[in-house]
Amino acid sequence: MSEKDMQTYFDKMNQANSLLKESLRVNNIESLAETLTDISDGSVYVENGVPDKDTVSKLENIYAEMKKLNLTPLQLKQAITVSIIKAQKDDKAEVNKLMTPDAIGLITSLIAYEVLNVQNKKDVNIVDPTVGTGNLLIEVIEQLNMTDKFNINAAALDNDDALVSLTKSFSEVMNLNLDAYHQDSVADWDITDIDLAVADLPVGYYPIDDNAKNFKTKSDKGHSYAHHLLIEQTMNNLNDGGIGIFIVPSQIFQTDQAKKLSEWMVSSVYLQAVLDLPTSLFASKEAQKAVVVLQKHGDNAKQVENVLMGTIPDTNNPKLFEGFKDQLQSWAKNFKG
Template sequence: MSEKDMQSYFDKLNEANSLLKKSLKVSNIDSLAETLTNISDGKVYVENDVPNKETVAKLESIYKELKNLNLTPLQLKQSITVSIIKAQKDDKSEVNKLMTPDAIGLIASLIAYEILNVQDKKNVNIVDPTVGTGNLLIEVIEQLSMTEKFKINAAALDNDDTLVALSKSFSEVMNLNLDAYHQDSIADWDITDIDLAVADLPVGYYPIDDNAKNFKTKSDEGHSYAHHLLIEQTMNNLNDGGIGIFIVPSQIFQTDQAKKLSEWMVSSVYLQAVLDLPATLFASKEAQKAIVVLQKHGDNAKQIGNVLMGTIPDTNNPKLFEGFKDQLQDWAKNFKG
């Protein structure tokens, strides 16, 4: 399978998306979600004669061409992610909604794999409470599935209905089983029995103080940080001993609300790792993020003696990155039940 086929897939997907966008008069991301649903269903969804017959015929012919391009799952995913990046750029999407890069998903899945492997888990229920475009969750599912060691069920939540639709249609084209829910993740969840959470958390203030008041990480005055509440809410919803892998601002422990977060962590979860992501992944020092790994109390979980800390080397530096993988393996041995 050549790069040419991937380029061809991207070009045709783009062409189909432009046609549909023009008909539906919606944003690029809205029409991309519907385009992917159509591709997965193998037919064009029509409501009140929109899109018209001529456009439907054109779209069906493009979908057929796309089907004939036999991409591997990874190539298919890459073509779709490039389309998402383009659509978000054209829409000038806000920073909190931008797609999580593959490199971050790869690192999150490595961490998840080492822990789940040591725990000898066969069935894994994963949730992403702030799924966004779906790229982080889908990358983790794909990477874990390639090992052929786990049977994975996945669920996704987000308060943006367009992004929920996109992550669902993205997963359908990838042939993955994903339950997606449009909701505020700081409100009550309907899903239970979760072993693992992965999330690239949106950063900012949470506007509904009435919901925030039930959380230990809430601010004493004014609005609370949404990303603090989301971490607490997610960990509360995991099974005993469950793992949360969170992508957070590197400065998370240095803000005015950090004290409340640290107090909650000390009393309610085990902080097992704090790792700065490679600086090359971010446009500026302010935008830099870290991965925090937390474990819920119960079910043989314990605080690891040496919390894994440091900066993850660039994934493009194989020698250093291999060294990081060795470190990860040693650290993960502590999760043996």
């Protein structure tokens, strides 16, 4: 399947999205979620006569043309992610809600793969508690699926209704097994039996002090950092020995609330890796992020002898990146049950 077909698919999706946006009078992300649902269902969803017959007919023609383009899962995902980037740009989406780049998803999936492979896990339940557009979670699932080693069930949580709809419809078009829940992830979860969590955490203060009061990472005064509470909440909800892979600000251990986070980590989890992401992925030093890998106590889990630390090389530098993969493999041997 050619690049040209992928471009055509993207153009058609864009066309459909514009028509739906106008009909439904919603923003680009909401109409994109609806567009993807229609593509997945193979029909146009109509409620109270909206969209009208003329628009439905136009949309049906566009979807029929898209169906003829038999894209590979990888191309399909690329076309959708480019559409998400465009929709967020047009909506002027806030920074915390922007799509996680594929490169970060690839790195996250490599770490997840090496650990799960050593643990010899076949059935894997994954959660993303701050799923946003769904791209991080879907990239991780796709990469793990390509290895043919795991049966994956996934769950997604987010407090933004439009993004939950987008993630659900994105996963349906990709034909993935994913449940999405609209909720505040610092509040109680209904889902259980989770082996692995991946999250690109939103950064900032959590506004509901009453929900934060039961957390060890809460601030002694004023609002607590949402990303600290989310890490604690996620690790609490994992199975014993479960793994959390979190994308966090590089400065996470140098802030005014870092002490509380560090104290909680020492008592409740094993800090197994802290890796700065490639600098080329970020516009400035302030925007730089890192990957933190935590493991919940219990079920044979133990502190690795050497916490994996350093900066991950650029994914576009094959030689250096292969070296990083070798490091990952020897580090992952610590996770043998």
